[in-house]
């Protein structure tokens with residue numbers, strides 16, 4: 001499988017008839033201060049009324065870019081997932097695409113009918129009945145009264161709200177309102193479907209029904225933009241993904257690679273990205289127990305220092321030490337923990353448990369744990385490294401922090417397992 005991650009640059013091809021959605025250099029700024037925000041709004045209206053031009057590409061005091069220069073295209077039948085942490089700008093992007101808010105710069109081109117399913121039930125009037133809301137909602141989504149009449153029973157059947165159809169929507173449970181919102185949107189048979197986190201609502205049976213329906217729509221050429229914090233939904237539904245952070249498009253490309261990059265960043269965020277060798281201060285003779293660890297690092301098979309080991313690639317964990325005397329049965333131990341906190345102890349090995357008793361001569365020595373491949377998945381780790389002889393401890397490094405990266409697609413599991421595939425005819 002090829003892993004393709006692109007940065008911000010994207011070629012917009014307006015002539016491509018398969019393109020149903022083209023988002024071109026969209027930027028949107030907001031102001032966190034409500035009073036100022038209202039003031040700017042009034043100023044902008046006044047400028048426009050007096051024939052002037054808004055300086056929309058510049059930030060005023062207390063404004064920030066919720067989206068900056070975001071471009072992408074969506075073709076018929078394609079599904080793109082939007083990933084990014086809270087406040088990254090995903091919902092803002094969907095709201096701009098659906099026309100709920102205007103961008104400050106850039107444009108959105110849509111070919112065909114668009115159905116935004118941005119907040120389930122949000123498009124409903126609570127005092128109107130389910131029946132009345134179906135008509136109101138579907139006509140906003142572009143269907144004629146005749147078309148809605150023809151689909152009405154199907155919508156009610158899908159939403160499974162037969163007995164409550166003439167009750168006001170404010171009396172519906174959140175699940176019922178969610179089902180009705182989904183049913184209205186899918187039955188408009190849109191060319192582009194925008195879905196924001198809504199697949200996580202409803203019971204399992206209804207979720208499965210939604211997924212089946214979405215698959216059918218997609219077969220018929222509907223394109224999707226899906227926002228979800230659930231990577232599994234994105235991986236199962238989308239063939240491409242976009243990773244947003246602080247309003248910027250970080251990467252766009254094949255779903256698994258983008259989700260991996262996002263999760264890697266998520267896992268590393270808040271902690272310093274640890275790379276390179278750990279050099280330890282020299283010990284005075286009083287502090288030493290006869291053998292001092294002087295350096296810990298990873299090296300490749302050729303002996304070059306590895307800033308970050310790569311999943312699936314050879315990696316030698318090297319421990320340099322200075323011995324004051326001859327030691328004939330040293331035991332080197334390594335305990336690796338994940339800094340993401342999910343897995344307590346991910347690796348633990350000692351030379352003694354491998355029946356290797358290391359002989360160390362006085363002076364400088366490098367001890368190597370040669371690993372044909374690094375089995376750790378991308379993330380941040382800490383290793384405790386010690387050298388003992390029996391119960392006598394010579395030296396210990398409490399925390400050697402390192403980061404593992406990957407240049408290939410690593411499936412979402414706990415370890416990386418290198419493998420080859422064969423077909424043997426019998």
Ligand SMILES: Nc1ncnc2c1ncn2[C@@H]1O[C@H](COP(=O)(O)OP(=O)(O)OP(=O)(O)O)[C@@H](O)[C@H]1O
Nearest residue numbers: 030031032066084085086087088089090091092093
């Ligand atoms: N109307 C608004 N006025 C001011 N700031 C806003 C407004 N709408 C959104 N923002 C801010 O813009 C940024 C992007 O918000 P957005 O809702 O698009 O993020 P998101 O990626 O959808 O986050 P989440 O995953 O939490 O839903 C956030 O900092 C948010 O606080």
